[in-house]
Amino acid sequence: MEFHLRGDSPIYLQLVHTISDAVVRGELKPGDRLPSQRDVAAKARVNPNTVQRAFMELERLGLTETRRGEGTYVKLDQEQAQVLKEQAARDAWQQFLARLAAVGYSENEVRTWVAHQMKPDGRKNV
Amino acid sequence: MEFHLRGDSPIYLQLVHTISDAVVRGELKPGDRLPSQRDVAAKARVNPNTVQRAFMELERLGLTETRRGEGTYVKLDQEQAQVLKEQAARDAWQQFLARLAAVGYSENEVRTWVAHQMKPDGRKNV
Amino acid sequence: MEFHLRGDSPIYLQLVHTISDAVVRGELKPGDRLPSQRDVAAKARVNPNTVQRAFMELERLGLTETRRGEGTYVKLDQEQAQVLKEQAARDAWQQFLARLAAVGYSENEVRTWVAHQMKPDGRKNV
Amino acid sequence: MEFHLRGDSPIYLQLVHTISDAVVRGELKPGDRLPSQRDVAAKARVNPNTVQRAFMELERLGLTETRRGEGTYVKLDQEQAQVLKEQAARDAWQQFLARLAAVGYSENEVRTWVAHQMKPDGRKNV
DNA sequence: GTGGTCTAGACCACT
DNA sequence: GTGGTCTAGACCACA
Numbered sequence A, B, C, D: 001m002e003f004h005l006r007g008d009s010p011i012y013l014q015l016v017h018t019i020s021d022a023v024v025r026g027e028l029k030p031g032d033r034l035p036s037q038r039d040v041a042a043k044a045r046v047n048p049n050t051v052q053r054a055f056m057e058l059e060r061l062g063l064t065e066t067r068r069g070e071g072t073y074v075k076l077d078q079e080q081a082q083v084l085k086e087q088a089a090r091d092a093w094q095q096f097l098a099r100l101a102a103v104g105y106s107e108n109e110v111r112t113w114v115a116h117q118m119k120p121d122g123r124k125n126v
Numbered sequence E: 001g002t003g004g005t006c007t008a009g010a011c012c013a014c015t
Numbered sequence F: 001g002t003g004g005t006c007t008a009g010a011c012c013a014c015a
Helices: A011-024 A037-044 A048-060 A078-102 A107-118 B011-024 B037-044 B048-060 B078-102 B107-118 C011-024 C037-044 C048-060 C078-102 C107-118 D011-024 D037-044 D048-060 D078-102 D107-118
Strands: A064-067 A071-074 B064-067 B071-074 C064-067 C071-074 D064-067 D071-074
Touching: A011 A037, A011 A048, A011 A078, A037 A048, A048 A064, A048 A071, A078 A107, A078 B078, A078 B107, A107 B078, A107 B107, B011 B048, B011 B078, B037 B048, B048 B064, B048 B071, B078 B107, C011 C037, C011 C048, C011 C078, C037 C048, C048 C064, C048 C071, C078 C107, C078 D078, C078 D107, C107 D078, C107 D107, D011 D048, D011 D078, D037 D048, D048 D064, D048 D071, D078 D107
Parallel strands: none
Antiparallel strands: A064 A071, B064 B071, C064 C071, D064 D071
C-alpha cells in the first residue's frame, strides 16, 4: 500500500482515508492483516504515534479490529464495504452539486456542464 | 446574507466562503459594501475577532478592499468573478472524479453512474 | 474537581470516569465549561496529552463538546444523565451478581448474604 | 471446564479467573489435576504461551503447584478456598457500593434500590 | 514483535 | 489562552 501524504489535512486522517479506501475498494478483505503500525510508520515516514492514532480511528469506524500483541485485522465485510462505496459516491456527487449551486449554477446549467464534461471526444475535459 | 455554520472546518473559513460565493455568484457586485464586521458577528453569532480574520482573508484573496472608517467593499470585477466561478466548477468536478476513483470506480462506471444521476425522470437524483 | 489516580487502569480512562461520573451525578450540568486541558493536567499532575486523550474520549461518548480555541463544554442533558446513572446501577448490580455466582453462591445464598449486609444494626457491614 | 473469553481484559487473566473460580467453588479440589496447558490452549483457542502465563500466575497465587513432567495440581485446601470465596463476595459488594456512590446514590437510596432488586416477586430482578 | 500508554516538548490553528 | 497535531522516545503488556 502506498501512502501519499499531502499537506492540507491531518496526517492521521490521510492515513485513515488511504486505508479505508483500500478496504472500500475491496483491496483489503475481511480477515486481512494490516501491516504493523511500525511498518506503516516506516513506509509513510511518520511517527508511530501518528499511525496509532489512525489505527484507533479505523477501529472506531468499525473497519478494523486490533488484537493486542497480534496485529490489526480488517473486520468490515464485503457487503458493508459495498455500501460504503456507494455512499461515498453519493456523498461526492452531492458535494459536487452543492458546490456548483453555491457559486450560482442553476440545475440546467449543471446538467449541460456535466454533459459536456462527459463527452468522450470532448478534448481534454480537464 | 445568511450564515450557516457547520462544525468541520474553521469558522472564519466558512465565513470567507459564504461571502466569496456571494461575490462569485454576482450577488455582491464590485463597489458593493459588505455588512460591517460587527453586523456579521452578530448575525452569525461568532466572535468579532473571527469575523475580522475572515475579512482579512477576503482582502488577501483580492475579493474585497477595506477603507478605514468606511467599511469593506467588493473589489473583484464581474469578469474575474466569472473566472473564479468556472474554476470552482472544474475543481469540484475534479474532486468528484478523484473521490470516485479512490473508492474504486472505473472511468466507465463513473460515466454510467453520472448518466444515471442526470436522468431527469430518474426521480430522486438528489 | 478532585482527581484521585490509582495504578490499575490507564490514567486517561480514570480521568474519563472521574469526569463522566461528575456529569452523571449532575454535578456538572449541560453547558458547563470544563477546566481547560492544561488546568486538568496541572491539577492531576499528568501530561497534557494524557488529558487530551481523556477529553477526546468524553466527546466520543457524547458527554461533552469541545470548541476549538474556546474550551470543552458539557453536552449531555440531565435526562440522559439520569439514564446513564440508572444504567450504571444496573450494571454494577449485574456485575455483583455475576461475580458471586462465579464463585459458587446460589441465588438463595446471595439473597441471605445481601440481606445481612443491609442490616443497619449489623455493625460495620464492611 | 468452559472458557468464555471476552475482549476487555487480558486473555491470560481471564484464564486465571476461570480456573481460580473453579477452585474457589470447590469444583476443583486439592490434588485434582488441571487439564494440560496444551489442552487448555486447544479448548480456549488461544496461544499456548498465553496459557503458560496463566498457569504461572495461578502458581504464583498459591492455588496450584506444577510438577515437572506430571502436570499441574490444585494445592489450595478447602478451608483456604472458603476464605477466598467470602473475600470475593465482600470485594464484589464493596465494588458495587463504591460504584453507586460514585454516580451519586446516597446510602439510603442504595438500600431502597437493593431492596427493590431483591424482591422475589419483582420479576425481572436480573 | 505487536499494540498500548505515557511523557516531554514543539508548533500550529482558532477564538 | 484554548484545543489540535505531531515528533521523539521510553516503557509496558500481551501473544
